[in-house]
Each structure stands twice: as C-alpha cells, then as structure tokens.
Amino acid sequence: MAKEPVRVLVTGAAGQIGYALVPMIARGVMLGSDQPIILHMLDIEPATEALNGVKMELVDAAFPLLMNVVATTDAMVACKGVNIAVMVGGFPRKEGMERKDVMSKNVSIYKAQASALEKQAAPDCKVLVVANPANTNALILKEFAPSIPEKNITCLTRLDHNRALGQLSERLKIHVGQVKNVIIWGNHSSTQYPDVNHATVTPTNSEEKPVRSVVADDNWLNTEFVTTVQQRGAAIIKARKLSSALSAASAACDHIRDWVLGTPKGTWVSMGVYSDGSYGIQSGIIYSFPVTCDKGQWSIFQGLKIDDFSREKMDATAKELVEEKTLAYSCLN
Amino acid sequence: MVKEPVRVLVTGAAGQIGYALVPMIARGVMLGADQPVILHMLDIPPAAEALNGVKMELVDAAFPLLKGVVATTDVVEACTGVNVAVMVGGFPRKEGMERKDVMSKNVSIYKSQASALEQHAAPNCKVLVVANPANTNALILKEFAPSIPAKNITCLTRLDHNRALGQISEKLNVQVSDVKNVIIWGNHSSSQYPDVNHATVMTPSGEKPVRELVKDDAWLNGEFITTVQQRGAAIIKARKLSSALSAASAACDHIRDWVLGTPEGTWVSMGVYSDGSYNAPAGVIYSFPVTCKNGEWTIVQGLAIDEFSRKKLDLTGQELTEEKELAYSCLS
Numbered sequence: 001m002a003k004e005p006v007r008v009l010v011t012g013a014a015g016q017i018g019y020a021l022v023p024m025i026a027r028g029v030m031l032g033s034d035q036p037i038i039l040h041m042l043d044i045e046p047a048t049e050a051l052n053g054v055k056m057e058l059v060d061a062a063f064p065l066l067m068n069v070v071a072t073t074d075a076m077v078a079c080k081g082v083n084i085a086v087m088v089g090g091f092p093r094k095e096g097m098e099r100k101d102v103m104s105k106n107v108s109i110y111k112a113q114a115s116a117l118e119k120q121a122a123p124d125c126k127v128l129v130v131a132n133p134a135n136t137n138a139l140i141l142k143e144f145a146p147s148i149p150e151k152n153i154t155c156l157t158r159l160d161h162n163r164a165l166g167q168l169s170e171r172l173k174i175h176v177g178q179v180k181n182v183i184i185w186g187n188h189s190s191t192q193y194p195d196v197n198h199a200t201v202t203p204t205n206s207e208e209k210p211v212r213s214v215v216a217d218d219n220w221l222n223t224e225f226v227t228t229v230q231q232r233g234a235a236i237i238k239a240r241k242l243s244s245a246l247s248a249a250s251a252a253c254d255h256i257r258d259w260v261l262g263t264p265k266g267t268w269v270s271m272g273v274y275s276d277g278s279y280g281i282q283s284g285i286i287y288s289f290p291v292t293c294d295k296g297q298w299s300i301f302q303g304l305k306i307d308d309f310s311r312e313k314m315d316a317t318a319k320e321l322v323e324e325k326t327l328a329y330s331c332l333n
Numbered sequence: 334m335v336k337e338p339v340r341v342l343v344t345g346a347a348g349q350i351g352y353a354l355v356p357m358i359a360r361g362v363m364l365g366a367d368q369p370v371i372l373h374m375l376d377i378p379p380a381a382e383a384l385n386g387v388k389m390e391l392v393d394a395a396f397p398l399l400k401g402v403v404a405t406t407d408v409v410e411a412c413t414g415v416n417v418a419v420m421v422g423g424f425p426r427k428e429g430m431e432r433k434d435v436m437s438k439n440v441s442i443y444k445s446q447a448s449a450l451e452q453h454a455a456p457n458c459k460v461l462v463v464a465n466p467a468n469t470n471a472l473i474l475k476e477f478a479p480s481i482p483a484k485n486i487t488c489l490t491r492l493d494h495n496r497a498l499g500q501i502s503e504k505l506n507v508q509v510s511d512v513k514n515v516i517i518w519g520n521h522s523s524s525q526y527p528d529v530n531h532a533t534v535m536t537p538s539g540e541k542p543v544r545e546l547v548k549d550d551a552w553l554n555g556e557f558i559t560t561v562q563q564r565g566a567a568i569i570k571a572r573k574l575s576s577a578l579s580a581a582s583a584a585c586d587h588i589r590d591w592v593l594g595t596p597e598g599t600w601v602s603m604g605v606y607s608d609g610s611y612n613a614p615a616g617v618i619y620s621f622p623v624t625c626k627n628g629e630w631t632i633v634q635g636l637a638i639d640e641f642s643r644k645k646l647d648l649t650g651q652e653l654t655e656e657k658e659l660a661y662s663c664l665s
Contacts, residue, residue, distance in 0.1 A: 023353065023578050029360055053571030059503060060564060060579040062495035062586075064510040162395040169392070176395045232393060239386030246356050247393040254395075 005036040005067045007122065009082040011113065012089025012131065013041030013071070014051040016242060020249035021086065022054065026063040030084075030253040031260060038068045042078035043089065075113060079120035084260075086252055087113065087141070090131025103133065103324070104331040110137045111332070114144035121148070126296075128255055129155040130248065134188045135272050135286040136324040142274060142286070151297070154259070155272030157192065157288035159244070159251035160184040163232045164194040167225055168201070168211055178202045179211070183290040184229075184270035185279075185310075186317025187324070192288065193313035194229040196221055198304050222309065263293045268301045279306060279314065285321040338369040338400040340455065342415040344446065345422025345464065346374030346404070347384040349574060353581035354419065355387065359396040363417075363585040364592060371401040375411035376422065408446060412453040417592075419584055420446065420474070423464025436466065436656070437663040443470045444664070447477035454481070459628075461587055462488040463580065467521045468604050468618040469656040475606060475618070484629070487591070488604030490525065490620035492576070492583035493517040496564045497527040500557055501534070501543055511535040512543070516622040517561075517602035518642075519613070519649025520656070525620065526645035527561040529553055531636055554641060595625045600633045611638060611646060617653040 008025055010018050018041070024030060025037055039058065043051045055071040072078050079085070091105035110129075117125065125148065129138035134155040142153045161184045169176035179201050185193040199211040215221055228235075236244040258269050268290040275287040278300045291298040306314065341358055343351050351374065357363060358370055372391065376384045388404040405411050412418070424438035443462075450458065458481065462471035467488035475486040494517045502509035512534050518526040532543040547553055560567075568576040590601050600622040609615035610632045623630040638646065 019578060020353070020356065023582055024356065024360070027357070027360070027362055027582075033366070049571050050573070053568055054578070056564075056568055056571060057576055057579040059499040059509075060492070060496045060568075060576065061582040062498045062502075062509045063582070067508065159393070163393045165395045166392040169395075175400060176392075177397045232389075236386055236389055236393075239382050239389060241383065244390055244393065246352060246387070247390040250356055250360075250394040250396070 003035055005038045006031055006084065007038045007040060007082045009040040009042065009078055009085040011042045011078070011085070011087045014043040014047035014054060015088065016245040017088045017130065017248050018043075019054060020245040021088065021252060022058060023061065023063075024249055024253050026058060026061065026066040028065050029250075030256050032257070033065070036065050036067045038070070039066060040070045040072075040078050040080075040082055042072060042075060045073050048073055075116040076120055079116045082117075082121045082125055084256060085117060085121060085125055085127045086256070087127065087129045087137070088131055090137060093132075100327060100331070103136070103327050106131065106133065106137050107140050107328050107331045110140040111144045114141040117141070118145035118147050124149070125152060126256065126259060127153045128252060129153070130252055132188065133324060135288075135321055136328050138272060138286045139325060140328055150274040153274065153286070154255070154298075155188060155286050155288075156248070156252055156255055157184040157188050157270045157272045158255040159248050160188060160192055160194065160229060160232075161270035162247065162251050162254065164196070164229045167228055168196065168199065168215070171215060171220075171225075172201060174201060174203060178204070180267050181290070182270070183268075184288045185314045186288055187321050188272060188288065189317075189320065190230045191317040191320045192230055193310065193317055194226055195310055195313075196225070197307065197310060198290075259293050259298060260296055262295070263291075268292050271298055273298060273300070276300070278302065281314065281318050282322065285318070285325055287318060287321060336368055338371045339364055339417060340371045340373060340415045342373040342375065342411055342418040344375045344411070344418070344420045347376040347380035347387055348421065349577035350421045350463065350580050351376075352387060353577040354421065354584060355391060356394065356396075357581055357585050359391060359394065359399040361398050362582075363588050365589070366398075369398050369400045371403070372399065373403045373405075373411050373415055375405060375408060378406045381406050408449040409453055412449045415450075415454045415458055417588055418450060418454060418458055418460045419588070420460065420462045420470070421464055423470060426465070433659060433663070436469070436659050439464065439466065439470050440473050440660050440663045443473040444477045447474040450474070451478035451480050457482075458485060459588065459591060460486045461584060462486070463584055465521065466656060468620075468653055469660050471604060471618040472657060473660055483606040486606065486618070487587070487630075488521060488618050488620075489580070489584055489587055490517040490521050490602045490604045491587040492580050493521060493525055493527065493561055493564075494602035495579065495583050495586065497529070497561045500560055501529065501532065501547070504552075504557075505534060505546055507534055513599050514622070515543075515602070516600075516636075517620045518646050519620055520653050521604060521620065522649075522652065523562045524649040524652045525562055526642065526649055527558055528642055528645075529557070530639065530642060531622075591625050591630060592628055594627070595623075600624050603630055605630060605632070608632070610634065613646060614650045614654050617650070617657055619650065619653060
C-alpha cells in the first residue's frame, strides 16, 4: 500500500542549491524510495520566472514519487501543511558587505519565515536551516516560532561532517563508507571543530580501528585536516567559481534522512541542534553535536572524552556563536 | 554479495548537465541502489579547475556507492574501461552561428571521441549521446567506432518522452506514473513527433487510451505536439539556462531502463540505429518506441501508423537524412 505523501518545503528553491536539491528529494534520496512527496518551493519575486522554470523541469522529469509541486513567492502558501522545511533561502554575502549587514538582512528574513512556518506548517514539522549564518538563522527562527518544538529546529553541519569523512577516506585511500563517527562541533563557519578522536575506520577484511592510530599522524589531524575541512567551502568556490551546491544538497538529504529514518547502529552524525548544555556548551544557541537518531528524534551522544585540545576548540566556536547571537539580537532592536 | 563497480563516463562533466547528472549517478539513480559506480569525468582543458571542483564535491558528499572518481582532460584516460558512456560534451550553439558551423564543430568532436571509445572502453560499452545535435553526433560516433556494435550507440529522446508524459499528466490531472507509452519518433529537435496514439492512462477502471480520456484531438495534434517540441526553449526562457535537471534525469532513466529492463507492458523512447522499421530511413539514429530486456533494446513492432503520423514520421526522418549529409560534407 502506497504511503501518504510528505510535504517538503525548500526555500530559495530557484537558486543553485535548490536546483541540485529538488531532483534529489523527488527521487527519494531524502525520505526513501517508497515515500511519495509533494514539493513546496518558495523564492522571492524577482525569481518568479526562474522558479516556474524549475517547476516545469520537475514536471518534465516525470518523477514517479513526485505527487505535486507548489511553486510560489508567498511564504504562507509555501509553508502550508509542510512536514519538512529546508531553508536554503537567505541573503548572500556580497563583496564589501560587513558581517553585521549580512546578519541584519538574514535576521529579518528568518524572523518573517519563522512566523509563516509557525502558523502554517504541519504539527511536528522538522526544520533544517542551510542558509548562512546557518546556526544563527536557525536560532532566530526558533526564537520567533515558539510553538515549534525547539528540538525540531536544526542547522546543517552534515556537509562539514561528510567533508571530514571524505578527507579521511582520501588520506587512508579507503572507501568513505568505511570511515565513520567524526564529529563537527559548533558553528558552521571557519571556527567549526572537526574532531576525529572518536572516529573509526574499518579496513576491508579487518576490524574497526581508531582513525588516529591508522592515520598515525596527529600533527596532520590536528592542523591541516582541520583547516582543510574548515575552509573547504572556499576551496570549492575557488575551483568552480560557484559555491558547493551539489554537496550541500546531498548533505541536506542525508541530514533529513537520518533524522527521519534513523542513524545506522553504532554510527552517529553531526547536526546543529539547540544546545541543552551537553559537553559544557551553554544552552540557548544552535551548536553542532554528535547525534544518533531514532523514531524521528535526535539525541546527543553523551559521554565522549574531550581532551584539552578539543576543549579549547569547542569553546572557541561556542564563543563565536554567542557573539553571533548578541549581534543578531542587536539587529532586531 | 556486493556487486563489482561499473565504470560510467560523463563527458562535458564540468558543465550544467554534468553537475546535475553526477550526483544522480553516484546515488544509484542510473544503475540501481545496489550498484557501486566509478565515475569518469571528462572535460576540456579550460574547464580543468571547474572539473576538479566537481570531483572535490563528489568526495565531499561521501556517497556510499561511489567507489572512485577519475577527473581528466585526457580522453584516453577518461574512456579506459568504461561500461557506460554518457556524452554530454559538445560545442554549444551560440547566437549568430549557422547550423553548419555547429554541425562542423561537433562532427570533429564526435569523430575523435569515437576513436578513443573504440580503443579504450570496455567490451559492450553502452553509449548515450546527449549533446546536440544528438542523433547526428551519435551517428558520427557510430561511423567512426566501427567495432562498437551499432546497437550500443544511442541518443537521448527520453527527455522528450518524459516531457510528453508530463504534459498529458497535467492535462488530465493525473499522476505522471499512471501515464505510459507515448512515443517520440525521429530527431531530438523541433521536428520530433510526440505520438499519443498508443499511449494509455491507468484509471480506477483500468487502462484507457489517452485520446479517449483527453477528448481533444485538436489539442493532441496541435498544441500538445508543439509544446513538447519547443519545451527546451520554454525552459531557457524561464530559467535563462537550459534544462540540466530534467535532461540529467532523463539520461538516468534511459540507461536504467536499457540496463535493468523496461517494466512489463511499457515501452520507452530511445534514439537508436534505424533498421528501417516503420519505414524510417535506415542508417540514421532515429527515435523509436523500444522495450528493453537483458541489456538489449528492441523496437516495438506492429503499431498502427495513421496518415497524420506517417507525414510526421517522414518529416523528421527527412531532417535526419539531411543532417547526415551535412555532417558528411563537413568531414570532407
């Protein structure tokens, strides 16, 4: 018996990430190959024609799982009845713009979208914020949508998590599927901390081993590996002259899929979630933690040892998030 | 037991269609969720940095099925050992260019790529040409890779086929998966003939002919046809870019059905080397209705062709014959 369709909203859908993301959703990458979908796509007025072009292409692709497409510039229409909301839309940073300017624009956007989501979305709607500054946009959204459970509002650090897995797989010349349990702590920014202290690799025909012992190069793991992952976004822009739409869209699918369908046994993933004070990170910010997911809920994986090196990095990224929060609130006044 | 990886080549991989296509391949859309793949990506030297950026993103996406990525500007390296080749790279038509100019450039490209594929691809490599003029590029490729079986060289009309299904589904307000067996005859150009005479819709009371349900022959013989024929231009007008998403998706559908087989009772449209079926000209790559089984396509025979359709089949066949002549004149 066919499942009832799930309504998935993508904001900023006429843009690059949206264009990469919508065919993935329509093919079942996000929710499984047996889950019918109704796509809601939102963008701003100037993008109306382009947005309609995307809708036309979705019709032209004859996707078996795609039951309907709602393409609109009206946030209330876009948010109506949605079960999943992927917030890709935001004000991009342009050359010469100050951090405060970007923050200010995005704070307004996320305040307004919070309102629409709260009023129109289905109960228990799961929200993933992608647009940068992702953590703080998610926080603003949470603050202005008080009836959406705070545990339902997350931001994307799965891209960084996957990037970290990719870097380790290249270093170890092993398939990425054999590496797991890296952690991205903190902010989806250059202060993020990619932590391999609990990551493992399972070589072919062998047992699971700690990444640190197999890599056997702590210096690389503590320096170049960290900066490569932190700055990967810029490296992609340098190579492509455009930002990383393909991998961001793919990570968004992974984030939602694992959240909804559960993480594999023995594996955690990284998600930006509302901090409850775990690992000495202050509550009241959206901070990336290692989480497992079961029955549609994430739980922070507790009890991992944190060494001094890690402690410092985790605190530094938390500090940045607190500053961003202060900046965001100052923009609101 | 885990399957051996299949090597899939995408040419023009640094471009728009390539960027949409490679994540689809890496997720199993083309060959199935249990089929590991090794991606080969080829583009021209000016695109080397962008191509490397795509490779970096493929690594960053940590795809479970993706066992390797070869990103190169060297056509020999790109073609080595490939089991499936999707030829997206080609010289795009620019404003002011004559048809002959575009044809001339692409004929050169496809002649040299034919050579590399023939020498380096795995035996029984399946080839799908996407770059326009798709049918004629595929024909050139076939002519200059004589040791690749003619039946292994195809061109993409699945995009038009899917577009036709989409138009019918919108007209009837039904799910597109309930519509089937449209046919795209001929050239992937504005002379293509989208034919619904044998198309059906699954309804609560069983399969019904599209013509009967639509009840508007004027629309089916007029606006429906031109909408499908000109859909590419409509997408460009709306997006200011051509249809990468739907073309990539159709390429996956084309290969998947070819390799894994078409569902029972369903055919699809593929540009294939014509054997003269339905009085189409032989010796050109012409889009026919086909079923697929055990990795082989077979033209669906015996469908009734009415007068209206006959004219359209002939018109698009004629255009293909002219393109073939033009292509050969470019080679001389």
